[in-house]
Amino acid sequence: MNLALFKPEIILATTAVLVILVDLFVSQKYVTKYLTLTGLVVAGVFAVLMWGNDNPALFNNMLAADNFAIFFKLLFLGIAFLVILGSADYENKFASFKSEYYALILLSTLGMILMASATDLITIYISLELASVSLYVLVSLLKDKKSTEAALKYLLLGAIASAVLLYGMALVFGSTGQTQLTAITQSMHATGSSQPGLWLGIVMIIAGFGFKIAAVPFHMWVPDVYEGAPTTVTGYLSVGSKAAGFAVILRVFFSAFGTPFSMSYNWGVIFAVLAVISMIVGNVSAIPQTNIKRMLGYSSIAQAGYLMVGLATFGMAMSSTLFAESGLLFFLVSYALTNLGAFIAVVIISNKINSDNIADYAGMGKRSPLIALALTLCLVSLIGIPPAAGFMAKFYLFSLAAQHGLLWLVIIAAINSVISAYYYLRVVKVMWFNPAPSREKVPSSIAPKVALAICCLGVLLLGIIPGLMMKLTELATFIFLG
Amino acid sequence: MDFNWLSVILFLPAAGAIVIALMKGKNEKLYKWLAAIFTAIPLILAIYLFIAFDRTAGGMQFEENYLWIAPLNSYYHLGVDGLSLPLMLLTTFLGFLAVLISWKVTVRPREFFAWLLLLETSIIGVFVSLDLLLFFIMWEIEVIPMYFLISIWGSGRKGYSATKYVIYTLFGSALMLAGILSLYFTTGSLSMMDIANGGLGMVQTAMPAAAIFWLLFIGFAVKLPMFPLHTWLPDAHTDAPTAVSVMLAGVLIKMGGYGMIRLCVSMFPAQAQQYAQILIILALVGIIYGAAVTLMQKDIKRLIAYSSISHMGYVLLGIFALGQVSMTGAALQMFSHGIVTGLLFAMAGLLIHNVEVRDLSKLGGLGRQVPIIMAVFVIAGLASLGLPTTSGFAAEFLVFLGSYTSNVVAHLNVYTIIAIIGVVLTAGYILWMVQQAFHGPAKKEFNRVKDADNLEKVYMFAMVAVIMLVGIYPAILTDVFKVGIEPIVRLIGG
Numbered sequence: 001m002n003l004a005l006f007k008p009e010i011i012l013a014t015t016a017v018l019v020i021l022v023d024l025f026v027s028q029k030y031v032t033k034y035l036t037l038t039g040l041v042v043a044g045v046f047a048v049l050m051w052g053n054d055n056p057a058l059f060n061n062m063l064a065a066d067n068f069a070i071f072f073k074l075l076f077l078g079i080a081f082l083v084i085l086g087s088a089d090y091e092n093k094f095a096s097f098k099s100e101y102y103a104l105i106l107l108s109t110l111g112m113i114l115m116a117s118a119t120d121l122i123t124i125y126i127s128l129e130l131a132s133v134s135l136y137v138l139v140s141l142l143k144d145k146k147s148t149e150a151a152l153k154y155l156l157l158g159a160i161a162s163a164v165l166l167y168g169m170a171l172v173f174g175s176t177g178q179t180q181l182t183a184i185t186q187s188m189h190a191t192g193s194s195q196p197g198l199w200l201g202i203v204m205i206i207a208g209f210g211f212k213i214a215a216v217p218f219h220m221w222v223p224d225v226y227e228g229a230p231t232t233v234t235g236y237l238s239v240g241s242k243a244a245g246f247a248v249i250l251r252v253f254f255s256a257f258g259t260p261f262s263m264s265y266n267w268g269v270i271f272a273v274l275a276v277i278s279m280i281v282g283n284v285s286a287i288p289q290t291n292i293k294r295m296l297g298y299s300s301i302a303q304a305g306y307l308m309v310g311l312a313t314f315g316m317a318m319s320s321t322l323f324a325e326s327g328l329l330f331f332l333v334s335y336a337l338t339n340l341g342a343f344i345a346v347v348i349i350s351n352k353i354n355s356d357n358i359a360d361y362a363g364m365g366k367r368s369p370l371i372a373l374a375l376t377l378c379l380v381s382l383i384g385i386p387p388a389a390g391f392m393a394k395f396y397l398f399s400l401a402a403q404h405g406l407l408w409l410v411i412i413a414a415i416n417s418v419i420s421a422y423y424y425l426r427v428v429k430v431m432w433f434n435p436a437p438s439r440e441k442v443p444s445s446i447a448p449k450v451a452l453a454i455c456c457l458g459v460l461l462l463g464i465i466p467g468l469m470m471k472l473t474e475l476a477t478f479i480f481l482g
Numbered sequence: 483m484d485f486n487w488l489s490v491i492l493f494l495p496a497a498g499a500i501v502i503a504l505m506k507g508k509n510e511k512l513y514k515w516l517a518a519i520f521t522a523i524p525l526i527l528a529i530y531l532f533i534a535f536d537r538t539a540g541g542m543q544f545e546e547n548y549l550w551i552a553p554l555n556s557y558y559h560l561g562v563d564g565l566s567l568p569l570m571l572l573t574t575f576l577g578f579l580a581v582l583i584s585w586k587v588t589v590r591p592r593e594f595f596a597w598l599l600l601l602e603t604s605i606i607g608v609f610v611s612l613d614l615l616l617f618f619i620m621w622e623i624e625v626i627p628m629y630f631l632i633s634i635w636g637s638g639r640k641g642y643s644a645t646k647y648v649i650y651t652l653f654g655s656a657l658m659l660a661g662i663l664s665l666y667f668t669t670g671s672l673s674m675m676d677i678a679n680g681g682l683g684m685v686q687t688a689m690p691a692a693a694i695f696w697l698l699f700i701g702f703a704v705k706l707p708m709f710p711l712h713t714w715l716p717d718a719h720t721d722a723p724t725a726v727s728v729m730l731a732g733v734l735i736k737m738g739g740y741g742m743i744r745l746c747v748s749m750f751p752a753q754a755q756q757y758a759q760i761l762i763i764l765a766l767v768g769i770i771y772g773a774a775v776t777l778m779q780k781d782i783k784r785l786i787a788y789s790s791i792s793h794m795g796y797v798l799l800g801i802f803a804l805g806q807v808s809m810t811g812a813a814l815q816m817f818s819h820g821i822v823t824g825l826l827f828a829m830a831g832l833l834i835h836n837v838e839v840r841d842l843s844k845l846g847g848l849g850r851q852v853p854i855i856m857a858v859f860v861i862a863g864l865a866s867l868g869l870p871t872t873s874g875f876a877a878e879f880l881v882f883l884g885s886y887t888s889n890v891v892a893h894l895n896v897y898t899i900i901a902i903i904g905v906v907l908t909a910g911y912i913l914w915m916v917q918q919a920f921h922g923p924a925k926k927e928f929n930r931v932k933d934a935d936n937l938e939k940v941y942m943f944a945m946v947a948v949i950m951l952v953g954i955y956p957a958i959l960t961d962v963f964k965v966g967i968e969p970i971v972r973l974i975g976g
Contacts, residue, residue, distance in 0.1 A: 385626060385652075386618075395663075398663060399663045399667070402663035403667040407663075410663060411660045414659050414660055415653070415656050417652070417656060421652050422645070422649065425645065428629075429641060433634060433641065466551055467551045467552050467553060470553040470554070474553060
């Protein structure tokens with residue numbers, strides 16, 4: 001047992017507890033906020049220092065501290081940091097729960113980080129619950145009708161998804177007698193991989209994780225929860241929860257079900273099908289939306305579809321693939337920056353106009369050109385138009401898919417991007433071309449603006465000089481080269 | 483040649499866009515002057531490169547090549563050859579004139595000039611990129627300025643037209659992207675030169691070459707636009723502001739023709755030959771159908787827009803006749819159409835601005851009130867219908883000559899004769915338009931209409947001069963085009 005390799009997690013957990021304790025004794029809430037931000041930064045520094053010394057197995061093979069895990073640690077810490085910066089004004093809507101809000105975000109981040117490091121079905125399930133339960137509470141934080149309804153819905157559906165996942169894990173354990181991911185593979189090699197129980201288990205695991213990443217048909221919760229939750233939490237949910245889901249899928253399906261090829265090909269096909277229906281359902285349902293949070297919710301379903309193109313590549317071309325996963329990781333980073341940027345802009349705007357209706361964004365280009373420009377950049381990136389990161393991410397991911405003979409999937413994905421242009425551009429159109437109802441500027445404190453600027457800068461940098469990040473994602477996925 | 487000429491030409495307009503966008507205050511004059519300066523310098527540099535271009539050596543010149551994205555094996559690779567150099571020159575020329583044409587823009591001038599300059603950078607980028615990824619990025623970037631330019635400063639159903647334009651373009655690029663990706667993985671390279679030189683030998687069996695050819699072709703055909711993918715064009719043109727119409731007709735749709743030659747024909751000579759028959763028939767349909775529809779138009783801008791469809795049919799015919807002469811003709815037609823139709827749009831825009839009427843049936847007798855506009859309009863119209871001594875004649879003549887004599891595709895002489903009928907129709911609608919607008923008894927309500935002022939005279943005479951120069955001495959361009967097209971034709975063996 002080497003606790004030193006566990007430093008970021010320990011720091012996060014300690015900070016979360018500290019935040020709750022300090023809140024009892026200190027009345028100035030900004031103290032807990034700075035404590036939170038400090039905790040995130042310190043955890044991040046330790047995570048950076050651990051980069052490179054690969055430790056594939058810790059704690060009786062329950063966790064890993066390899067580059068893949070560290071990559072996601074940094075991603076989740078960054079997301080949490082930006083979300084907390086971005087909530088500076090918005091959090092007054094739940095003024096009496098500020099510290100709880102910070103602590104819950106920290107705990108949920110901890111859960112996500114553990115999800116990316118977990119190498120055993122048991123730790124995966126525990127960390128997933130840690131992340132989810134914190135999120136259920138976060139969603140309900142506004143305490144109004146919509147928020148409560150969203151939280152209840154999320155909780156009920158999430159519990160069902162967890163049950164299905166757990167059942168799937170139990171079936172896999174029943175067929176192989178193992179919970180440790182690599183041991184599952186070894187056991188499958190010994191006993192063969194064609195048992196129906198094992199397959200049922202895999203399908204149920206896909207369903208359980210599918211809920212996390214909001215893949216169709218496990219997406220029912222998305223629009224209501226996205227709309228009802230506090231907007232900052234929605235932003236956090238839309239990128240953090242999704243990235244964690246993909247991290248855990250990558251690890252489970254590579255380590256446990258990656259070989260033999262006949263098996264990986266089969267689940268690759270499942271993901272390809274899910275990708276197609278997610279893209280189509282997400283994009284088509286987003287078109288008639290009038291609420292920007294619902295629209296971004298459906299758009300995130302479609303984005304999960306693009307990401308699953310990477311999973312399909314990963315499965316269907318396992319024997320020959322080299323970098324399919326790095327494309328997925330790059331897409332996740334780009335998506336995280338883009339979507340967070342969009343949500344922070346939505347938060348800033350909704351603080352002023354108290355509405356999430358797209359129609360109320362009219363004339364935002366005149367009222368606050370910079371914020372409107374930032375939101376436009378993020379939407380353009382979501383469509384996948386250069387020079388934004390979204391384009392490079394799609395190019396990278398789809399190029400890997402095309403390389404492995406999935407051109408049909410790439411064409412469907414590319415055409416879906418065109419469909420998505422319609423509803424993203426509608427927001428742009430409303431902001432820049434419709435007359436403004438008032439000339440009042442949209443005020444904002446400095447922190448959300450900084451967060452927004454970081455996102456936009458990241459989106460542009462990843463779009464113009466993506467080489468460095470691509471290199472990092474390749475290093476992070478070396479563990480999959482076996 | 484160590485100085486990075488092309489990068490400077492490419493990024494100066496974008497730099498100007500940023501400078502203008504970031505400026506404080508409401509000094510409209512300053513924006514215009516800045517825009518003029520940031521487009522004039524690239525024009526001067528492009529003229530310099532045009533003179534300095536080594537016509538005997540051929541090949542790519544003024545190349546710049548730096549590693550850009552290592553994991554993708556993508557390079558920042560710029561260069562011009564005989565084909566792209568004149569088109570780049572045309573872009574900088576029209577880019578500069580577009581600023582002059584927009585001198586009277588009063589609505590949100592800062593944003594207007596910023597977008598216009600950004601548009602110029604992306605179009606230049608398409609012509610000078612030699613890396614497929616860079617090419618595609620430039621190709622895509624152009625969508626954003628166009629969307630804003632049409633939807634803010636346009637007229638009529640501008641929102642609808644802008645969205646239609648974007649969706650069409652993105653649809654084409656989606657297929658093109660799939661084509662580029664499969665090209666990338668069948669050859670392992672993003673370098674256009676390597677792929678073209680390596681020929682089909684580099685293409686392995688993972689993906690049939692014909693499929694890649696079609697994916698790319700559709701992307702370009704939307705932009706050209708080829709019948710039946712043309713329906714975005716009349717809407718976009720009609721509703722776009724004048725300067726944007728000029729850029730759109732002048733250079734933007736040339737990206738399609740350029741892409742066909744550079745990617746489809748150079749990289750897939752065998753497929754180009756195989757499908758030339760179908761494509762030429764589509765070109766003929768475009769020529770005749772486009773001209774016929776043009777005859778029906780009442781709106782002056784819509785009429786010119788439809789005429790582009792017909793004229794782009796000649797480009798398609800010239801390219802897929804696959805002969806050296808016909809392709810040179812197609813390239814010259816692209817250049818000539820850029821200037822001629824650009825001028826027609828500029829004149830139509832000026833007329834609409836001054837008269838405030840765009841319906842041909844309500845115009846009439848303007849010849850007396852605006853003699854200068856009429857004179858230039860008539861010259862542009864005559865160039866459009868291909869009168870000798872104008873660039874239109876030289877271009878169409880070369881296309882017809884080349885396609886008639888080309889033996890790459892069967893029955894080409896018959897097709898050529900059909901295509902020539904298009905010229906007759908062109909004469910019909912051009913003369914009808916001139917007659918409707920300028921002849922007949924002078925109308926009283928137009929008595930106070932202003933003629934062109936000095937600034938407008940400058941740009942119209944500049945364009946007329948180029949039309950005449952190319953018409954009288956086409957070799958100034960054909961010599962350069964030939965240098966670029968020769969190696970491509972050699973691949974076909976025609």
